[in-house]
Amino acid sequence: MSSMQHAPINAAADSVSSLRIVLHGAMGRMGQRIAASIPAERGCHIIQAIDRDDELQVKAGEADVVIDFSSDEGAARAAQAATTLGCALLVGTTGLSQASLEAIERTSARVPAMVAPNTSLGVAVTRRLVADAARLLPGFDIDIVETHHVRKLDAPSGTARSLAEAVARGAGKPMNPARIHAIRAGDVIGEHVVTYSGAGERVIITHTATSRDLFALGALRMARWLVNQRPGMHVSDEWFADFARA
Numbered sequence: 001m002s003s004m005q006h007a008p009i010n011a012a013a014d015s016v017s018s019l020r021i022v023l024h025g026a027m028g029r030m031g032q033r034i035a036a037s038i039p040a041e042r043g044c045h046i047i048q049a050i051d052r053d054d055e056l057q058v059k060a061g062e063a064d065v066v067i068d069f070s071s072d073e074g075a076a077r078a079a080q081a082a083t084t085l086g087c088a089l090l091v092g093t094t095g096l097s098q099a100s101l102e103a104i105e106r107t108s109a110r111v112p113a114m115v116a117p118n119t120s121l122g123v124a125v126t127r128r129l130v131a132d133a134a135r136l137l138p139g140f141d142i143d144i145v146e147t148h149h150v151r152k153l154d155a156p157s158g159t160a161r162s163l164a165e166a167v168a169r170g171a172g173k174p175m176n177p178a179r180i181h182a183i184r185a186g187d188v189i190g191e192h193v194v195t196y197s198g199a200g201e202r203v204i205i206t207h208t209a210t211s212r213d214l215f216a217l218g219a220l221r222m223a224r225w226l227v228n229q230r231p232g233m234h235v236s237d238e239w240f241a242d243f244a245r246a
Helices: 029-040 073-084 097-109 119-138 160-170 215-226 234-243
Strands: 019-024 044-052 065-068 088-091 114-115 141-149 179-182 190-198 201-209 232-234
Touching: 019 029, 019 073, 029 044, 029 215, 044 234, 065 073, 065 215, 073 088, 088 179, 088 215, 097 114, 097 141, 097 190, 114 215, 119 160, 119 201, 119 215, 119 234, 141 160, 160 179, 160 190, 215 234
Parallel strands: 019 044, 019 065, 065 088, 088 114, 114 232, 141 179
Antiparallel strands: 141 190, 190 201
8 A cells, every 4th residue: 555545544454455665774683573574464575675875776656664773874864765755654763863853754744754662562552551550650759670782772762761751641740860770781672660669569560572573563563554644753652542443
């Protein structure tokens, strides 16, 4: 389906419709996992895999979505590719600079675009849970501890920041940045723990990723949803809301 078509979401049909993908950052850890996950997601096809300085070979009208897991500079190039192709843009790269965010914003004036720091369904559910807990536990101290592998550069993680935004929505006030803690150790794929501490009790909500494949499959499903949306910036909570209604 073309990125400029805006058919209503249909869970059954959506699972098998064709999706033509330009994979940007193809040789990175996530790019490789997305490529490996293609057979598990029916109807998905990579029409060009791009890494580093590879030139865009696809022409306008030949792609439905650019999926980017690369770098800050790479995300800006992916935004330009989506503009050139006239297709949707899903950016999973974290630690983006203001310049790259502005480039993606400009692209969204023409096509549907999304910056998704985490493409896991479980994290989408976790964001909803932590917002509800913050609303229902007024006065509790709230801490977020995130742990990732030693090669992850941005800290706190994009997922931790999105959880902090969910806490703020639920609590009705911004979360204290000093209560967001980042650990870089070993080969941990990703763990996020949100703790609510009150008088005589604690509530702990944890999400642990045990395989990057969950992010890869989530990105493919999120991309399939995104191509049916109108031009503009979208957020993963919109995708989750449609998923929950399906």
